[in-house]
Amino acid sequence: MMTRSKTPLTIPKQADRVLSIQSHVVHGYVGNKAATFPLQTLNWDVDVLNSVNFSNHTGYGSWKGHSCTGEEIEQLFEGLEGIHTHYEAILTGYIHGSSALMCVGQKCISIKSSYPETLWLLDPVMGDEGQLYVSEDAIPIYRDILCCRLVDIITPNQFELELLLDVKITSLESLKVAVNLVHKEYNVKYLVISSLTLTAEDLGLGSAKKGKMYSCISSAESGKIVFFEIDKYDSYFTGVGDLFSALLLDRLYKTRDVIISTNQVLTIMSKVLYVTRELCLKDLGKEVKAKMGDSRSMKECELRIVECMDMYSEDDCDYTPFELS
Incomplete structure (x- = not known):
């Protein structure tokens, strides 16, 4: 029989509970593999629902595994409801197939309708830099989900935002129009555009800056549109958006301040990418730039999620927010 130590025991704070619906890979860090462990270190009890179960992410060029159908996801939700x-x-992150996405949308809408205080972050993972990762029939389903006006936060990149709104963002003015549409048409409280393809010149900041890109944040309550200038890495890292969204969910749930939350998360992400590059350099003796379809470089450039575990709770803000008139 075990006996408890006589040392006074402090009972820790009960963990908050989150349902994370994303992809799963056996090897590497994307989707739920990139989000679950960091959230657990931040005192979240994570229920993991995998939309796909792959050996590795598709950037390797070859993979094996299975994508969940809408019927299979329906069965899992029935078990949770039971x-x-x-x-x-x-x-909610990457969801493969229109039937699966439709089912996830319906179930999450039902949860939010029953428990309005539940915070819902939707990352509409559809593509980047003009390339779709999903079939085109996913786009109207995402629009239908947003039309429920129950999603609290969305974290698209610029390409994904253009798909959601069926608009082309080519300037600061068209960006402002798009941001206002998100808040007014879909009642989204917080919009965080993780990466803009608009350059400094497009935004009216002068000549384009080499190695820099921009993130855009907006809150429906304040009406402000805020920007951060961030480093652009000359390599392809997967799972970055998934980790970003998980950490942002944690910060926004705790602070409800989207500017500070985004600043903290961008700071952590910069450190994670730095550690990933440095450890890769240490292992191989040279810098590796990951390329789509190149399994060797993809494997070496997997995010160092475990090694960075002490960073996830940091609250440093290394970036300076600015507004544009």
Whole structure:
């Protein structure tokens, strides 16, 4: 029989509960593999629902595994409903196939309708730099989900935002129009555009800056549109958006300040990418730039999620927010 130590025991704070619906890979860090462990270190009890179960992410050029159908996801939700689960937050990322996406949308809308206080972050993972990762029939389904006006936060890149709104963003003015549409048409409280393809010149900041890109943040409550200038890495890292969204969910749930939250998360992400590059350099003796379809470089450039575990709770803000008139 075990006996408890006589040393006074401090009972820790009970973990908050989040339902994370994303992809899963056996090897590497994307989707739920990139989000779950960091959230657990931040005192989240994570219920993991995998939309796909692959050996590795598709950037390797070859993979094996299975994508969940809408019917299979429906069965999983029926099981969760049967044991009366409740969540403080929902995180939705990459979902393969229109039937699966439709099912996830319906179920998350049902949860938010029953528990309005549940925080829902939707990352509409559809593509980047003009390339779709999903079939085109996913686009109207994402629009239908947003039309429920229950999603709290969305974290698209510029290409994904253009797909959602069916608009082309080519300037600061067209960006402002798009941001206002998100808040007014879809009632989204927080919009965080993780990466803009608009250059400094497009934004009216002067000549384009080499190695720099911009992130855009907006809150419906304040009406402000704020920018951060961030480093652009000359390599392809997967799982970055998934980790970003998970950490942003944590910060926004705790602070409800989207500017400070984004600043903290961008700072952490910069450190994670730095550690990933440095450890890769240490292992191989040279810098590796990951390329789509190149399994060797992809493997070496997987995010160092475990090694960076002490960074996820940091609250440093290394970036300076600025507004543009």
